[in-house]
Amino acid sequence: MIVDKNCNRQILGSLMQHPQFLSETDKYNLTIDDFTTPLEKYVFMAISGLYSNGAKAVNVIDVENFLETCPVAKNVFTKQKGIEYLQDSIDFSSIDNFLA
Numbered sequence: 323m324i325v326d327k328n329c330n331r332q333i334l335g336s337l338m339q340h341p342q343f344l345s346e347t348d349k350y351n352l353t354i355d356d357f358t359t360p361l362e363k364y365v366f367m368a369i370s371g372l373y374s375n376g377a378k379a380v381n382v383i384d385v386e387n388f389l390e391t392c393p394v395a396k397n398v399f400t401k402q403k404g405i406e407y408l409q410d411s412i413d414f415s416s417i418d419n420f421l422a
Contacts, residue, residue: 328414330362331407334369335415338380338408341373361402364395382408 333352337343343350354370357363368388372380382405389395389404398404 330357331411331414332416334362334365334408335411335413336417337366337369338382338385338412339415340417341369341377341380344370344373359402360398361404361407364389364392364398365404365408367395382412 337352344352352366354363354366357366365385368385369380372384372388377384385408386399386405389399
C-alpha cells in the first residue's frame with residue numbers, strides 16, 4: 323500500500339500523462355488497494371477505466387466525466403476538490419521520476 327501522499331500524486335499524475343504504464347505489469351503492479359483515500363481510489367479507478375477504453379492520455383475533465391456515472395464517486399471528487407488535486411498532481415509529476 324502506498325502511504326506517501328507525494329508519491330500518490332506522482333503516480334496518479336504520471337498515469338494521467340501515460341496510462342500505458344498500467345499495461346506494463348512486469349514493471350508496475352498497481353491496484354486500487356495501493357491507494358489510501360477514497361479520492362485516490364476513485365481517480366485510479368477512472369484512469370484505469372479510461373485506459374481500458376482506449377485512452378492514450380487522460381486529462382482532468384476525462385476523470386471528472388468518468389466519475390459522473392457513479393454519484394458516490396462524483397460526490398467525493400467534488401467535496402475533495404478533485405479538479406485541483408489532479409491539476410496539482412499533473413504539475414507535480416514527472417514521467418522520468420515514475421520510471422526511476
